[in-house]
Amino acid sequence: MSHWIIAPVALPALMAAILVLVLRGNLGFQRAISLAGTLGLAVIAAMLILAASGSGPEVYFLGDWPAPFGIVLVLDRLSALMVLLTAVLALVVLVYAIGADWDKMGRHFHAIYQFQLMGICGAFLTGDAFNLFVFFEVLLIASYGLMLHGGGRDRMRAGFQYVAFNLIGSTLFLFALATIYSVTGTLNMADLAVKLQTLPPGDVALIRVAAVLLLLVFAIKGALVPLHFWLPGAYAHAPGVVAALFAVMTKIGAYAALRFGTLVFPPGLEATATLYRDVLLPAALVTLVVGAVGVLGAVTLPRLAAFAAIASMGMVFVGISAFTPAATSAALYYIVHSTLAGAALFLVSDLAMRRRAHGRLDAVLPPMAQGGLLAALFLVAAIASAGMPPLSGFIGKLLILSAWRDAAWLVWSFILAATFVMLVGLARAGSQLFWKAHDGQARATSHPPEPWAFTAVITLIGLMAGIAVLAGPITAWLDVTAAGLYDPSTYIEANRLYQEP
Amino acid sequence: MEVLIALAIGLLTATGIYLLLRQRTFAVILGLSFISYAVNVFIFAAGRVQTKAIPIIGTGDVFTDPLPQALVLTAIVISFGMTAVIVIMALGAYLESGHDRVDMVEHEDDR
Numbered sequence: 001m002s003h004w005i006i007a008p009v010a011l012p013a014l015m016a017a018i019l020v021l022v023l024r025g026n027l028g029f030q031r032a033i034s035l036a037g038t039l040g041l042a043v044i045a046a047m048l049i050l051a052a053s054g055s056g057p058e059v060y061f062l063g064d065w066p067a068p069f070g071i072v073l074v075l076d077r078l079s080a081l082m083v084l085l086t087a088v089l090a091l092v093v094l095v096y097a098i099g100a101d102w103d104k105m106g107r108h109f110h111a112i113y114q115f116q117l118m119g120i121c122g123a124f125l126t127g128d129a130f131n132l133f134v135f136f137e138v139l140l141i142a143s144y145g146l147m148l149h150g151g152g153r154d155r156m157r158a159g160f161q162y163v164a165f166n167l168i169g170s171t172l173f174l175f176a177l178a179t180i181y182s183v184t185g186t187l188n189m190a191d192l193a194v195k196l197q198t199l200p201p202g203d204v205a206l207i208r209v210a211a212v213l214l215l216l217v218f219a220i221k222g223a224l225v226p227l228h229f230w231l232p233g234a235y236a237h238a239p240g241v242v243a244a245l246f247a248v249m250t251k252i253g254a255y256a257a258l259r260f261g262t263l264v265f266p267p268g269l270e271a272t273a274t275l276y277r278d279v280l281l282p283a284a285l286v287t288l289v290v291g292a293v294g295v296l297g298a299v300t301l302p303r304l305a306a307f308a309a310i311a312s313m314g315m316v317f318v319g320i321s322a323f324t325p326a327a328t329s330a331a332l333y334y335i336v337h338s339t340l341a342g343a344a345l346f347l348v349s350d351l352a353m354r355r356r357a358h359g360r361l362d363a364v365l366p367p368m369a370q371g372g373l374l375a376a377l378f379l380v381a382a383i384a385s386a387g388m389p390p391l392s393g394f395i396g397k398l399l400i401l402s403a404w405r406d407a408a409w410l411v412w413s414f415i416l417a418a419t420f421v422m423l424v425g426l427a428r429a430g431s432q433l434f435w436k437a438h439d440g441q442a443r444a445t446s447h448p449p450e451p452w453a454f455t456a457v458i459t460l461i462g463l464m465a466g467i468a469v470l471a472g473p474i475t476a477w478l479d480v481t482a483a484g485l486y487d488p489s490t491y492i493e494a495n496r497l498y499q500e501p
Numbered sequence: 502m503e504v505l506i507a508l509a510i511g512l513l514t515a516t517g518i519y520l521l522l523r524q525r526t527f528a529v530i531l532g533l534s535f536i537s538y539a540v541n542v543f544i545f546a547a548g549r550v551q552t553k554a555i556p557i558i559g560t561g562d563v564f565t566d567p568l569p570q571a572l573v574l575t576a577i578v579i580s581f582g583m584t585a586v587i588v589i590m591a592l593g594a595y596l597e598s599g600h601d602r603v604d605m606v607e608h609e610d611d612r
Contacts, residue, residue: 130572137579144586148593156594160526161603163587167533168521170583174540174576181569182547 002051005060005075007044008083008121011037016114024108031098034110038094041117042087045080052080053477056484057494059127067495068191074127076491077481078332082124082255085336086248088463089343090117092456096347097241099452100354105150105239112149116142116245123252127495129180129187129264132256133173136221140166143249146242147234158237165230169220176213179206190495192264193488196271204271211265211272215257215279222253223313224280225287231310232294236302240350243305247342250309251335254316258328262485267323280321285414288314292418296425300359301349304429308345308385311422312338315387318411319400329482330399333475336467337392341384344460348374348381351457352433355447361432368434369447373454375434380461382426387419391461392468399475506546513539526591526601530584537580544573 015037023029051058057076061067094113096102103109119139126132148159181187183203184195199207216227223231231250235243257280265272291311298304316338319331353359355368368374380391387393397415404411467474484490513535520532548569555561595601 130575134575134579137583141583141586144590148590151593151597153594153597156590156597160587160590160594163583163590164521164529164533164603167580167583167587168536170579171533171536171540175543177572178540178544178547178569181544181572182549185566 002058003060004044004048004051005058005073005125006062008041008048008087008125009073009118011041011044012114012118012121016111016118019114020108020111024111027104030110031103034113035091035094035098037114038087038091038117041121042084042091045084045087048075049077049080049084051075052077056490059494059496066500067497068186068188071131072127072188072190072495073122073125074190074491074494075125077477077484078255078259079124081332081336081478081481082251083121085251085339086117086120086124089248089339090245092459092463093241093245093343093347095459096244096453096456099450099454099456100241100350102149102239102241106148108145109149112142112145113245116146118142120248120252124255127189129189129192130177133170133177136173136252137170139249139252140170143242143246146245147238149239149242155237158233162230162234165220169217172213172220173217176210176217179210179213183207183210188495188497189259189263190488190492191497193266193492194497196264196269199271207271208275211260211275212279214260215276218253218257218260219283220253221250222257222317223250223287223310224253224283224317225290225310225314226283228287228290228310228313232303232306235306235309235346236300240302240346240353243302244343244346244350247309247339247346250313251316251339254313254320254331254335257317258320258331258485261320261323262328263488263491266486266488274323277321277323280317281411284314284317284321285411286314287311287317288414288418289421290314292421292425295422296428298425298429299361301352301361301429301433302346302359304361304425305342305345305349308422308426309342311418312342312385314418315397315400315415318415319403322403324403325479325482325486327400327403328485329475329478330396330403332478332481333399333467333471334393334396336474337384337396337464340460340464340467341381341391341393344377344381344457344464345385347453347457347460348377351450351453352378355445361429364436366445369445370449370454371434375430377454377457377461378430378433381457382430384461384464386423386426388423390468391464392471393464395468395471502550502552506542506550510539510543510546513542524603526595526603529603530587530591533587534580534584537576537584541573541577541580544569544576 052075060073062071119135122135183206220227261276291307291314294307316331316335319327356365384391384393387397517532517535520528548566551565554563554565557567
C-alpha cells in the first residue's frame with residue numbers, strides 16, 4: 001500500500017503548521033518554505049498521476065480500518081488529475097503572489113494558502129461522503145481567510161455574503177448526508193454504490209431527495225445558475241491572486257457532481273435514473289448564457305473575470321450533464337483548460353488593477369505602465385476564456401460540441417451564441433482598457449515591473465498552449481479515465497468492502 | 502416522540518430560513534445558527550429514535566447506532582467554528598462600513 005496517497009493532504013498541513021508556528025515573523029523564510037512545499041506537492045501529484053495511470057484505483061485506509069467502517073482515500077485517474085491540476089495552479093499562483101507582493105498585504109497568507117491546498121486535495125482524494133463534507137469545510141474556512149486577505153470594507157461585505165451562502169450549502173450537505181445514512185447505513189462512496197443497487201422501493205423517494213440536495217450543494221460550489229449569486233461579488237472583491245486560485249474551487253463542484261453522478265447515482269441506477277442529467281443540462285445552459293451576458297455587461301474588470309468563470313462552469317457542466325464517456329472526457333479536458341484560463345484572466349485583471357486607479361471599464365484613465373505587454377496578455381487570456389483557437393479552449397469546446405451531436409440544435413446554439421456574446425464582451429473590455437483615447441499629454445502611470453508576476457501569467461499561457469499541442473495524447477488518456485468512471489467495478493473492488501485491509 | 506422531533510426540526514428550519522432572508526447580518530447569523538441546530542437534530546434522528554437503548558457498552562437487546570452521534574459531534578464543532586468566523590466578519594464589515602446590511606449599496610459595488 002502506497003503511503004504517498006495521503007501526502008497531498010499531509011504535506012500542506014505540515015507546511016501550514018510550520019509557517020504559522022515557527023516562521024510567522026520572517027516573510028523571506030515563509031516564501032521559501034511555501035514555495036518548497038507547493039513544489040513538493042506538484043512533484044508528488046506528478047508521481048501519483050503516473051501511479052494512477054499504470055494501475056487501477058488504489059485505496060488508502062486511514063488508520064488501517066477496513067473500508068466502510070474507517071475513512072478511505074481513493075486515488076484513481078480522475079482524482080490524480082485534479083490533484084495535479086491543483087498543485088500546478090497553486091505553484092504558478094504562488095509565484096505570482098510573491099512577485100506582486102500580495103503576501104505583504106496581510107498576515108499569514110502562506111499558512112492559509114497551504115491549508116487551502118490541503119482542503120482542495122483532500123476533497124479530490126476522499127472516498128467517503130462525510131469526509132468530503134469535512135474537506136469542503138477545511139477548504140472553505142481557509143478560503144474565507146484568503147478572501148479577506150488585505151481587508152477593506154467592500155471585501156468584508158462581499159466576504160460575509162460568501163460565507164453565509166456557503167454555510168447554507170454546508171447545512172444542505174449535512175441534511176443530504178443524514179438522509180442517505182438513514183436509508184443505507186453507510187457513507188463510504190463505494191459501499192453506497194453497492195447498496196443503492198438493491199434499494200427497497202419504499203426508500204426510493206428519500207434517496208431521490210438526497211440526490212437532489214447533494215446536487216444543490218455541488219451546484220452552489222460550482223456556481224450553477226440559479227445558485228451562482230455568491231460568485232461575482234466574492235471573486236470580484238477577493239484579491240486577484242486569491243480569485244485565480246479559486247478558479248480550481250468551482251471545479252470541485254463539477255468534480256463532486258461527476259463523481260456522485262457516475263459512482264453513487266450512475267445513470268443506470270433505478271432510483272435516480274437520469275435525474276442528474278435532466279436537472280443539470282438546463283441549468284448548465286442557462287449558466288452559460290448568464291456568464292456570457294455578464295461578461296458583456298460587466299462594469300468593472302474583476303467582475304468581468306468573475307462572469308467569465310461562471311460561463312466556463314456552464315461549459316463544464318454542459319459536458320458533464322451528458323453522462324456519457326465521450327462527453328465526460330471532453331468536460332475533463334475543458335476543466336483543465338478553464339482552470340488555467342480563468343486563473344490567467346484573473347491574474348491579468350489583477351495586474352491591470354494594480355496599475356489603474358480603479359477597475360471601472362467606462363472611465364478614461366491614463367495609460368498603464370507596461371501597457372503593451374499587459375494588452376498582449378489580456379488578448380491571449382481573453383482568447384483562451386472565449387475558447388478561440390489557437391489555445392486549448394477551442395479544442396475543449398469542439399470536443400463538447402462533438403459529444404452533444406445528438407442534441408445539436410439545442411446545445412450547439414446555446415454554446416455558439418454564448419461564445420459569440422463573450423467574445424464581444426471581452427473585445428469591448430479590452431478596447432476600453434487599452435485603446436480608448438486618453439487625454440493627450442497623460443503620461444503612463446509608473447509602477448514597478450514585477451517580472452515574476454508576468455512570468456507566472458506567461459507560464460499559465462504556456463501551459464494552455466502545451467495542452468493544446470498535446471491534445472491528442474491528453475484526450476486519449478482522458479478517454480480511458482472517463483471509461484473507468486462509467487465502469488466503477490474496479491473502484492468498488494479496490495475498497496475491499498467488509499474485508500480485512 | 503417521532504412526531505415531536507420532526508416538528509422541532511421543521512420549526513427550527515422554518516425559523517432559520519425566515520431569519521436568513523432578513524437584511525441585517527445579525528438576523529442572518531441567527532438564522533444560520535437555527536438551521537445548523539435543525540440539521541444537528543436531523544443527523545441525530547438519522548440513527549433512528551430509540552429510548553432505553555444501550556449506547557456502545559452494556560448488555561441488552563437494543564443498541565443505538567453510535568455513528569450519527571460521531572457525525573453530529575463533527576457537525577457541531579464545524580458549525581460552531583463557522584459561526585464564530587461569520588460573527589467576526591459581520592463585526593468587521595459593520596465597523597468598516599458603519600451599517601450592518603447584508604446587501605451591497607450601489608456605489609460600494611464598483612470598487
